[in-house]
Amino acid sequence: MNLRxxxxxxxTSLLLIVIAAVGVMAVNASRxxxxxxxxxxxxxxxxxxxxxxxxxxxxxxxxxxxxxxxxLAAVVVVDTAGNVVFAEPSGFTDAPDPLPSxxxxxxxxxxxxxxxxxxxxxxxxxxxxxxxxxxxxxxxxAVPLDEVDAAVALIVQTVVLTGVGVALIGGGxxxxxxxxxxxxxxxxxxxxxxxxxxxxSQRVGDPDPSTELGQLGWALNDMLSQLESALTQEQTANERxxxxxxxxxxxxxxxxxxxxxxxxxxxxxxxEDRTELDNAIGxxxxxxxxxxxxxxxxLLLARLDRGQAMERRSVNLAAVVRDAxxxxxxIDPGRPIALxxxxxxxxxxxxxxxxxxxxxxxxxxxxHTPEGTPVEVKLSRGHQDVVLEVTDDxxxxxxxxxxxxxxxxxxxxxxARDSGGAGLGLSIVVAIVKGHGGTVEAxxxxxxxxxxxxxxxxxx
Numbered sequence: 001m002n003l004r005x006x007x008x009x010x011x012t013s014l015l016l017i018v019i020a021a022v023g024v025m026a027v028n029a030s031r032x033x034x035x036x037x038x039x040x041x042x043x044x045x046x047x048x049x050x051x052x053x054x055x056x057x058x059x060x061x062x063x064x065x066x067x068x069x070x071x072l073a074a075v076v077v078v079d080t081a082g083n084v085v086f087a088e089p090s091g092f093t094d095a096p097d098p099l100p101s102x103x104x105x106x107x108x109x110x111x112x113x114x115x116x117x118x119x120x121x122x123x124x125x126x127x128x129x130x131x132x133x134x135x136x137x138x139x140x141x142a143v144p145l146d147e148v149d150a151a152v153a154l155i156v157q158t159v160v161l162t163g164v165g166v167a168l169i170g171g172g173x174x175x176x177x178x179x180x181x182x183x184x185x186x187x188x189x190x191x192x193x194x195x196x197x198x199x200x201s202q203r204v205g206d207p208d209p210s211t212e213l214g215q216l217g218w219a220l221n222d223m224l225s226q227l228e229s230a231l232t233q234e235q236t237a238n239e240r241x242x243x244x245x246x247x248x249x250x251x252x253x254x255x256x257x258x259x260x261x262x263x264x265x266x267x268x269x270x271x272e273d274r275t276e277l278d279n280a281i282g283x284x285x286x287x288x289x290x291x292x293x294x295x296x297x298x299l300l301l302a303r304l305d306r307g308q309a310m311e312r313r314s315v316n317l318a319a320v321v322r323d324a325x326x327x328x329x330x331i332d333p334g335r336p337i338a339l340x341x342x343x344x345x346x347x348x349x350x351x352x353x354x355x356x357x358x359x360x361x362x363x364x365x366x367x368h369t370p371e372g373t374p375v376e377v378k379l380s381r382g383h384q385d386v387v388l389e390v391t392d393d394x395x396x397x398x399x400x401x402x403x404x405x406x407x408x409x410x411x412x413x414x415x416a417r418d419s420g421g422a423g424l425g426l427s428i429v430v431a432i433v434k435g436h437g438g439t440v441e442a443x444x445x446x447x448x449x450x451x452x453x454x455x456x457x458x459x460x
Contacts, residue, residue, distance in 0.1 A: 003185075007178045012171040019166060023159035030155050034148040038127045039114050045073060045141050046129060072143060074100055074126065079137040090144050100126045100142040109138045117142065125149070184217050195224065252294065255287035297424045304431035310350040314459055317354060317386055318345045321379050324358035334372050337362070341379035345386050346459040353432045354456075360425040361390040361452055369394030369449065385438070386458050394449035397442060404442055405430045429454075 076099060077086035084102065091097035098119040108115060108130035117128050128142035187204050194202040203224060204217040262271075262280040271277045304310070318341045325339045347354075358377070365375045369392050378389040397404065405426045429452075433440050438456035445451040 004175070004178050004182055008171055008175045011174045012167055015170045016163060016167050019159070019163035023156070023163060026159060027152055027155055031148065031152050034151055035127065035145070038143050038145065038148065041072070041143055042114050042127060042129055042141060046131070049131070049141075071096075074140075074142045074144070076100060076102060076105070076140040076142070077133065077136055077138070078102055078105055078140075085137065090142070097144050097146070098124055100128055100140060102140070104128075105130050105138050105140050108140065116145070119144075181211075184211075184214060188217065188220060191220070191224075201228070248294075248298065252291060255291045258287045259284050294424075297428060301424065301428060301431055304428075304435055310353055310432070310435050312348055312350070314346055315349050315351045315354060316344050317347050317349075317388070317456070318342055318379055320351060320354050321358050321377060321388065324355055324362065325377055327359065328362040328366075328375075332366050332371075335366065336372075336374040338374065338376045339378075340376070342381070345379060345381055347386055347436070347456050348459050349436045349456065350432075353435070357429050357432050357454065358388070358390075360429050361454075364425055364452075365390065365392040365394070365450070373449070381458065382455070384458060385455050388454040388456070389451065390454075391445050391451040392449040396444040396449045405440065 071088065071090045071093075074090040074097065075086065075088045076084060079085050082102070087099055089096035089099050098121045101118050101120050104115070104117045108117070108128060109132055112129070112131075114127055114129045117126050118124070119126065125145045126142035127145060128140055130138050130140045133139045184204060191202045191204050203221045262284050265271050266277070266280065271280050321341055322339065325337050328335075328337050362375065362377075365373070369375075373392055373394045375390065375392045378387075378391075380387050380389075430440050433454055433456065436456050438454060441453040441455075443451055
């Protein structure tokens with residue numbers, strides 16, 4: 001049984017219980033009120049019997065004023081031996097009521113109270129009292145409860161019919177309300193089923209934030225968006241990892257192949273000439289240095305990914321940038337490098353790694369711009385951070401530069417040795433800057449070339 005059916009059954013059952021309880025109380029109260037009215041009638045009879053005209057009153061029938069043809073009270077007189085000496089039934093003359101039972105007469109006479117007794121045939125109940133009459137025996141006066149029973153039966157019938165109607169209407173309204181209220185749950189089930197089938201784009205449609213289920217729908221949609229984003233990032237990371245492994249293998253395989261080739265030539269005795277041998281040893285040394293640099297960069301990136309390999313102390317970033325620019329001018333004397341920087345701007349960080357950031361950006365400009373292309377380095381103080389800008393006058397970044405900071409990403413996919421290094425320089429820049437709580441942005445400066453903007457929180 002589903003939740004909707006359980007809620008409808010529970011509410012309808014509760015409604016029926018309430019109606020039944022109210023009905024029982026109404027029936028009991030009505031019976032009490034009507035019975036008390038009958039008792040008032042018997043009290044009136046008893047008062048009149050005790051008055052100065054009581055004997056005259058007892059000699060004739062006791063009829064309602066509005067219906068003289070009906071005898072309201074039955075009268076039975078028994079002698080001391082218990083024999084009926086006089087009996088006059090209640091009811092209409094042509095359809096009299098059965099006489100009340102005389103078995104209760106002695107008890108009624110001794111108690112003097114008004115009590116309920118049955119008729120002789122058990123088909124009717126009476127409210128009655130009895131009194132002793134000198135020289136006659138015991139006199140019983142009884143008023144039938146048929147009108148009370150009929151009124152109570154009508155009330156019971158009304159309560160039952162009303163209860164059934166209210167239960168049907170309440171059950172229907174409950175079913176409609178629950179169905180409408182649980183509609184988001186059904187949508188969530190459909191959404192979850194679709195997601196379990198592999199469609200991560202499914203969402204709960206237009207949840208109402210003013211309801212609890214609507215808030216659950218918003219939370220579910222938010223969770224699904226985060227889940228889809230996480231899975232997408234994981235897939236992207238896996239693809240990049242595969243590409244990373246392939247690129248690393250390629251970068252290492254090329255120098256290893258060169259080293260192996262020269263050592264194989266030496267083993268076979270093909271390098272007999274001293275000049276050829278020196279050239280081979282020089283190539284082996286250069287490829288070894290290249291592999292060492294590549295492995296060092298990979299180890300550095302691994303340590304940076306784990307939050308290691310960086311110190312935290314006060315660093316004058318202006319001095320770091322100034323030294324890196326001077327080094328760049330020495331490395332490439334033919335390239336103008338302009339510097340705009342104050343004498344001191346301090347940050348909390350690792351001086352060696354920050355030097356590496358500036359050096360990698362200058363190296364990137366040297367590799368990807370023609371010889372002699374001017375480069376401008378600008379360092380300034382922001383609101384709560386320090387901003388480093390490196391701009392060149394080269395051809396700029398390609399239109400598709402989404403993977404600019406990916407590891408082993410290179411503008412020239414042919415990977416010619418003269419087009420750059422292994423493609424780890426900008427990845428190292430991003431890792432170091434993020435490790436300092438900063439950001440890296442890249443774009444093209446209008447009228448100029450590529451522009452890199454580094455933002456690092458300033459020292460407090």
